Amino acid sequence: MTKTLPRPSSLIEHFRFDPKVVYLNHGSFGACPTGIIEAQQRHRDRVEADAMQFYIYDLWRMVDRSRQALGELINAQAEDIVFVNNATTAVATVLSNLDLAPGDEMIVTDLEYPACKNNFEHFANRSGAKVVVVDIPWVGLNEDAAFDAIMAKVTSKTKLLLISLISSATAVRLPVERIIAKLKDQGVETLLDAAHGPGCVPIDITAWGAAYTTGNGHKWLCSPKGVAFLHVRKDLQAGFRPLVLSNHAMDIEPARARTKRSAFNHEFDYMGTDDRSGVLTIADSIECLDSLMPGGLTGPDGIMAHNLSLCIEARNLLFDAFGTTPTIPESMLGPLAVIDIPAPGLHPRELRENLFKNHAIEIMIVPSPVGTHPMVRISPYIYNSIEQYQYLGDAIRSEIG
Numbered sequence: 001m002t003k004t005l006p007r008p009s010s011l012i013e014h015f016r017f018d019p020k021v022v023y024l025n026h027g028s029f030g031a032c033p034t035g036i037i038e039a040q041q042r043h044r045d046r047v048e049a050d051a052m053q054f055y056i057y058d059l060w061r062m063v064d065r066s067r068q069a070l071g072e073l074i075n076a077q078a079e080d081i082v083f084v085n086n087a088t089t090a091v092a093t094v095l096s097n098l099d100l101a102p103g104d105e106m107i108v109t110d111l112e113y114p115a116c117k118n119n120f121e122h123f124a125n126r127s128g129a130k131v132v133v134v135d136i137p138w139v140g141l142n143e144d145a146a147f148d149a150i151m152a153k154v155t156s157k158t159k160l161l162l163i164s165l166i167s168s169a170t171a172v173r174l175p176v177e178r179i180i181a182k183l184k185d186q187g188v189e190t191l192l193d194a195a196h197g198p199g200c201v202p203i204d205i206t207a208w209g210a211a212y213t214t215g216n217g218h219k220w221l222c223s224p225k226g227v228a229f230l231h232v233r234k235d236l237q238a239g240f241r242p243l244v245l246s247n248h249a250m251d252i253e254p255a256r257a258r259t260k261r262s263a264f265n266h267e268f269d270y271m272g273t274d275d276r277s278g279v280l281t282i283a284d285s286i287e288c289l290d291s292l293m294p295g296g297l298t299g300p301d302g303i304m305a306h307n308l309s310l311c312i313e314a315r316n317l318l319f320d321a322f323g324t325t326p327t328i329p330e331s332m333l334g335p336l337a338v339i340d341i342p343a344p345g346l347h348p349r350e351l352r353e354n355l356f357k358n359h360a361i362e363i364m365i366v367p368s369p370v371g372t373h374p375m376v377r378i379s380p381y382i383y384n385s386i387e388q389y390q391y392l393g394d395a396i397r398s399e400i401g
Helices: 012-014 034-049 052-076 087-094 114-127 141-151 176-185 252-259 261-267 282-292 303-322 348-359 387-398
Strands: 083-084 104-111 130-134 160-166 189-193 212-216 227-232 337-340 365-367 373-377
Touching: 012 083, 034 052, 034 282, 052 083, 052 261, 052 282, 083 087, 083 261, 087 114, 087 189, 087 212, 087 227, 104 114, 104 141, 114 130, 114 160, 160 176, 176 189, 212 365, 252 261, 303 337, 303 373, 348 365, 348 373, 348 387, 373 387
Parallel strands: 104 130, 104 160, 160 189, 189 212
Antiparallel strands: 083 227, 212 227, 337 373, 365 373
16 A cells, blocks of 8 residues: 655745655755756856856856855855865865874864764874864753863863864754854864854854854755865965865966965865866855745744744654653754654664655664664754654654554
8 A cells, every 4th residue: 555645845846856755854965946956057058068268267256156145144254265065075174284293182072973073083193183082961961061071171282173063963053152262262273064054053154253164055055965165264274275286286376366366265266177066056055045935044934944943843743752851952953953762772774774664754863872772863944844743753653663
């Protein structure tokens, strides 16, 4: 018998999902509305019409269009933003520009994205520096507890802190504004991983003042895959270079005179021939999302506010369904949340695969930081409905008996 799937939001008409799948995992890879896909194709068509003209002359001003649009969204000066293919690449780029020495310390939390932690370990091993891991207390977690745990690890040897705006697997919105400011007072710089940032929660790059900030476009901005930004504070841009150096790296001044931009912008805007259509589409993504709801992307009745509201509603529904209780206060939520599943010993991958096989649900199941039980991570977007989360709760309950 064919399973009856719950109805999504009417806004799903703007997306290209398989109608036989209940897609509840926007937080991992995002999803492009049709209007954004079509915009990217127009940029690709422009390249193929005259690639010589595009790469030598047109690329620069077209990248500037996206740079300006993103800067307005995250309150940053456009010229301080460059583009890379994902947030992990940005983290590796920052680390490659640090002058680390034996004995230096870099702090990460135990909630950070594994790939970013791997890069910290890699560069520390090469330089003789040390990675210090902060255990964020999961039981009784609040903003003060997170702040105190991080500050307790800061020493005179600390050179850099890596911290997520919103942790990936555990969906915690950390008090980064307070942490960045305190560390800066102590002479310690911060690398802010806002992979879940632009289009997800309000960001104020200028006010926060982190040394380095990165965020993905392909998640909550619904941009094409392989699009991310790196913001470098202006006082740190001199000599800051991409991982890949292109043709003009050793004699950049004539190239800068032609393209009329800083060495920072010039080197990152062109690192060799690749598909820049995703970067060019960031401005289109912001325009498209602004058109999908009356409040646009950032208004009080807009997309970000809607997603947060739906997340809290779905979170409460699932807590009731499973008989579990919140471990994270609402003040530390973005439009993502985790809910404990009372199934000790059940492997997260097994449950995720069974939910897809038996119920056509795509969802993220993660291990709990404490204990042996799994958690479901929800990340609602405007195409989702509360009925889909009721269906999810019923499906999980059926799987765990």
